Amino acid sequence: MAFEGEEPTDEALVARVATxxxxxxxxxxxxxxxxYRALxxxxxxxxxxxxxxxxEAFVKLWTHAGRFxxxxxxxxxxxxxxxxxxxxxxxxRKKADPLPEGFDQADERPDAEAGLAEESGKARLRLALDALSDRQKLAVTLSYFDGLSNVEAADAMDMKLKAYESLLVRSRAKLRERLQAEKQQLFDALG
Known part of the structure; x- marks a missing residue:
């Protein structure tokens, strides 16, 4: 997909998509x-x-590019x-019923245990994130996983900058509290 000269800006591309x-x-x-799939x-x-x-979002872009x-x-x-x-x-939306217990086969490969340990850490973080409200989870995702500036994230969430920053502070505090409680439970279980 070559263009003559410089690569066009995103905005110029959207204008062309509209045509x-x-x-x-x-x-x-x-x-x-x-x-955006990662997001x-x-x-x-x-x-x-x-x-x-x-x-679906890209289909919306195709059909509504003129609104940009x-x-x-x-x-x-x-x-x-x-x-x-x-x-x-x-x-x-309502979620589908989960698969029955024991549906997945155990992974018997030699490096499976290391993979499970890594996945366990990610799963703990995911659980802690899931404990946040939808808006708090989104704020953390936009700032820390997507690397958006506070201004960009506030725009993406359709919020004023100060309100976004306040939401992000509350989100981090709740996340920290949740992870600290889990850490303490792990140490208590060992002792």
């Missing part, structure tokens, strides 16, 4: 598909659902909002 330019759309998908996965904890939601106003926001901030809204909508 039906499939090449411009493909460039945006290639630039940001993995980034959705961190928020939902389900890769298949994350992929579906990001695909480069004067109001950067493309990444606008598209973050679309993905976040899809995730929030998904969280509100």
């Amino acid at each position: 039906g330019d499939r090449t411009a759309f493909a460039v945006l998908v290639n630039r940001y598909g993995l980034r 959705a996965f961190r928020y939902l904890g389900d890769m298949a659902r994350a992929e579906d939601l990001v695909q 106003d480069a004067g109001k926001a950067k493309f990444t901030t606008w598209f973050h909002r679309i993905v976040v809204n899809r995730c929030l909508d998904d969280k509100r």
Whole structure:
């Protein structure tokens, strides 16, 4: 997907998508598909659902690119909002019943134990994140996993900067409290 001269900006690509330019759309998908899939996965904890939601967000981009106003926001901030809204909508929907107990086979490979230990740490962090409210979890995800500045994250959440920073402080405090309690439980279990 080559363009003559310099690579076009995201905003220029969105303008071209609004005219039906499939090449411009493909460039945006290639630039940001993995980034937003990771965002959705961190928020939902389900890769298949994350992929579906990001695909839906890109379909929305294709059909509504003309609504993008480069004067109001950067493309990444606008598209973050679309993905976040899809995730929030998904969280509100009823969840499917879990698979029956013992459905998965045990992994007998030699390095399985090390993998499980690493996954256990990630799982503890995921559980601690899940204990946060949806808005707190989103604030932590945007700032620490997606690397957005506070201004960008506040825009993505459609909040004033001071309100976002206050939310982030409360989120970190609750996360720290949850992880400290878990750490103390682990030490108590050993003693």
